[in-house]
Amino acid sequence: MASSIGLPLAVLALPFIAFVLLAVAAPLRRAGRAAGLVSILTMALAFAAALTVWALGLVFEATWTWIPADGGPIASVGLMVDSLSQAMLVLVTLVSLLVQIYSLAYLHDEPPASLGRYYTYQSLFAFSMLGLVLAPGFLQMFIFWELVGLCSYLLIGYWYERPAAARAAVKAFWITKLGDVGFIIGIVLLWSATGTFEFTELFDKAQSVSGLPLIMFLIYLGAVGKSAQFPLHVWLPDAMEGPTPVSALIHAATMVTAGVFMVTRAEPLFALVPEVLTLIAWVGAFTALLAATMACVEGDIKRVLAYSTVSQLGYMMAAAGAGAAQAGFLHLLTHGLFKALLFLAAGAVIHAVGTNDVFRMGGLFRAMPHTGIVFIVGTLALAGVPPLAGFFSKEAVLGGVWEAHLTGPFLMLALTALLTAFYMFRVVFIAFFGRAHAGGHPHEAPWLMRGPLWILALLTVLVGLRLAAGGLAAGGVEGHEEAPGWLAPLSVGLALAGFLLAWAMYQRGVIEPARVATALGPLDFMARRRYGLDTLYAGLYRGIMLGFSRLIGWIDRYLVDGLLNVLSALTLRAGARLRGIQSGKAQDYVYGVAFGVLLLIVWAQLWR
Amino acid sequence: MIGLSAYLTLAALVFSIGLFGVLTRRNAVGILLGIELMLNAVNINLVAFARFSGNVTGLVFTLFTIAITVAEVAVGLAIVIAIFRVRRTVEADRLDLLRG
Numbered sequence: 001m002a003s004s005i006g007l008p009l010a011v012l013a014l015p016f017i018a019f020v021l022l023a024v025a026a027p028l029r030r031a032g033r034a035a036g037l038v039s040i041l042t043m044a045l046a047f048a049a050a051l052t053v054w055a056l057g058l059v060f061e062a063t064w065t066w067i068p069a070d071g072g073p074i075a076s077v078g079l080m081v082d083s084l085s086q087a088m089l090v091l092v093t094l095v096s097l098l099v100q101i102y103s104l105a106y107l108h109d110e111p112p113a114s115l116g117r118y119y120t121y122q123s124l125f126a127f128s129m130l131g132l133v134l135a136p137g138f139l140q141m142f143i144f145w146e147l148v149g150l151c152s153y154l155l156i157g158y159w160y161e162r163p164a165a166a167r168a169a170v171k172a173f174w175i176t177k178l179g180d181v182g183f184i185i186g187i188v189l190l191w192s193a194t195g196t197f198e199f200t201e202l203f204d205k206a207q208s209v210s211g212l213p214l215i216m217f218l219i220y221l222g223a224v225g226k227s228a229q230f231p232l233h234v235w236l237p238d239a240m241e242g243p244t245p246v247s248a249l250i251h252a253a254t255m256v257t258a259g260v261f262m263v264t265r266a267e268p269l270f271a272l273v274p275e276v277l278t279l280i281a282w283v284g285a286f287t288a289l290l291a292a293t294m295a296c297v298e299g300d301i302k303r304v305l306a307y308s309t310v311s312q313l314g315y316m317m318a319a320a321g322a323g324a325a326q327a328g329f330l331h332l333l334t335h336g337l338f339k340a341l342l343f344l345a346a347g348a349v350i351h352a353v354g355t356n357d358v359f360r361m362g363g364l365f366r367a368m369p370h371t372g373i374v375f376i377v378g379t380l381a382l383a384g385v386p387p388l389a390g391f392f393s394k395e396a397v398l399g400g401v402w403e404a405h406l407t408g409p410f411l412m413l414a415l416t417a418l419l420t421a422f423y424m425f426r427v428v429f430i431a432f433f434g435r436a437h438a439g440g441h442p443h444e445a446p447w448l449m450r451g452p453l454w455i456l457a458l459l460t461v462l463v464g465l466r467l468a469a470g471g472l473a474a475g476g477v478e479g480h481e482e483a484p485g486w487l488a489p490l491s492v493g494l495a496l497a498g499f500l501l502a503w504a505m506y507q508r509g510v511i512e513p514a515r516v517a518t519a520l521g522p523l524d525f526m527a528r529r530r531y532g533l534d535t536l537y538a539g540l541y542r543g544i545m546l547g548f549s550r551l552i553g554w555i556d557r558y559l560v561d562g563l564l565n566v567l568s569a570l571t572l573r574a575g576a577r578l579r580g581i582q583s584g585k586a587q588d589y590v591y592g593v594a595f596g597v598l599l600l601i602v603w604a605q606l607w608r
Numbered sequence: 609m610i611g612l613s614a615y616l617t618l619a620a621l622v623f624s625i626g627l628f629g630v631l632t633r634r635n636a637v638g639i640l641l642g643i644e645l646m647l648n649a650v651n652i653n654l655v656a657f658a659r660f661s662g663n664v665t666g667l668v669f670t671l672f673t674i675a676i677t678v679a680e681v682a683v684g685l686a687i688v689i690a691i692f693r694v695r696r697t698v699e700a701d702r703l704d705l706l707r708g
Binding site for chain 1: 700701704
């Protein structure tokens with residue numbers, strides 16, 4: 001199979017080459033647009049290679065020894081290509097490519113050096129994400145897992161002069177690290193029990209591991225952080241401080257889905273611990289519902305999409321927890337397409353209007369029909385309207401959860417489906433229809449931005465049609481058990497109910513939004529304050545982290561530094577004293593010599 | 609007959625006077641004179657010991673010492689003149705460039 005290694009290796013190596021080139025060749029990086037073209041070109045080649053891998057249906061695993069040891073290598077690196085990673089390769093390279101093209105227009109006003117920096121990070125991110133997807137073992141996955149986390153930090157903080165962006169970057173980094181600590185502990189525990197990091201070997205050996213539930217729970221914590229599950233979801237909405245294309249790529253389509261991907265990849269391991277799976281399902285469903293309620297009261301268009309992403313990640317996790325990881329993975333793929341589409345369309349709107357606040361938009365459909373159409377396509381897909389991609393994957397998720405007899409999560413997810421349609425159409429009605437606001441003349445985005453939007457919209461429709469025609473086997477994912485017959489009407493009905501509610505409230509004005517808010521007083525109050533979670537974390541951070549830092553600071557300042565200060569003060573003072581005898585006069589020195597000789601003589605006479 | 613201890617006492621006196629001069633004189637030439645006195649005290653010692661032990665090594669040694677002393681005085685005075693040219697003074701108190 002030596003010849004087939006080349007293609008996946010090329011997919012992985014091309015973005016890395018672009019990254020190294022841009023990182024090392026400073027003049028190229030500072031050129032800005034040229035750097036972008038290099039990155040886009042390599043990404044296009046990587047996309048072509050990924051597409052070939054997918055079309056050929058390559059399946060193989062190749063590993064090389066990394067840390068050799070007696071009795072087999074401790075760790076190895078390699079490539080693992082199967083239906084999961086094929087689909088992910090195509091998704092990651094496709095969205096990366098489109099986002100990079102889109103960024104060329106979106107970040108048009110950036111200084112060239114910053115733009116070069118942006119594309120350097122983008123290439124590094126693509127490399128890291130592809131390495132994560134291709135990882136044949138937990139160790140390699142963890143390394144790339146941390147690398148994407150780093151890229152996320154760098155790209156959220158791209159406008160690092162803005163305090164909010166810098167703070168959001170640090171917050172994202174810290175919160176995901178909380179989960180990663182559990183992840184690495186789990187990996188090492190699993191290794192000490194089985195002696196291997198490789199998935200295929202682990203699947204064979206894991207049955208005999210004692211304490212597996214705890215280990216798998218710790219590994220799941222990594223996914224909680226990365227995939228923004230309750231209670232570690234708070235970083236994702238703040239991550240919207242980064243440029244919009246970054247949000248589309250990292251915080252919608254690829255990086256945040258790494259947790260879902262990991263759970264899907266390690267599904268045979270999770271299948272051994274039903275109690276952890278149940279926990280995953282409940283947490284996922286709860287996350288979905290919680291985030292959906294927050295999205296309903298949010299006024300920032302990007303934050304609405306961010307909460308929606310958290311909510312949809314909850315869907316995927318719930319599916320994984322219900323044992324329907326394939327359905328969750330399908331939802332990951334379709335969600336990657338239409339959520340990237342929604343984010344990029346939102347970026348086009350922000351680009352045109354110059355604000356994130358939906359209440360200061362309005363009547364945009366007339367000004368920018370292209371963006372409006374693709375945004376509505378994305379909204380329909382997200383709301384789960386057939387025959388768009390989102391409908392089938394969402395139905396598969398709901399079916400999977402129902403099959404697993406998880407009634408609680410199922411009800412939460414169903415309610416979420418209703419809310420999803422509601423908050424998305426709320427944005428559509430407020431921003432694209434309704435009364436146009438005075439001030440500013442919104443214009444359609446340039447073709448460099450509209451192109452990727454149309455491609456994604458087209459794919460959302462095409463994938464939906466393909467799923468409608470050929471079942472779930474399309475997209476490289478195996479099918480699931482048949483869902484009960486009433487599920488499809490239910491999910492369409494829920495989406496329709498959400499649509500009608502949003503239409504009645506924000507388009508027709510039949511129901512006054514303020515009165516609904518009053519009726520749901522406590523809930524509205526809590527959702528607007530994000531259920532106090534941000535405040536709680538800020539308090540914890542201030543109380544524990546800053547308190548501890550202050551203690552350490554005190555010890556450093558007064559004990560460690562104090563000791564050194566006393567020592568140096570003593571030396572200085574002794575030096576100042578001794579300095580006095582160095583008069584520089586030769587005669588004084590001779591005095592010393594003579595006096596010394598005299599002392600020697602006296603000593604020799606008296607104490608011999 | 610004058611005994612050895614008389615010579616040694618004389619030499620010690622001359623040496624002490626020379627040392628006193630070296631320590632107290634402010635003028636560099638005076639200090640050089642003091643050094644000469646100390647050297648000559650040593651010479652007296654050498655000659656006295658040679659005389660009383662009947663060994664001529666001390667006498668020969670003294671001849672060498674005298675020759676070297678002459679050279680030393682020449683070098684010392686040359687240094688004093690050089691210092692005077694640069695600093696316009698030979699006061700030992702004011703030649704304190706070695707001060708720490």
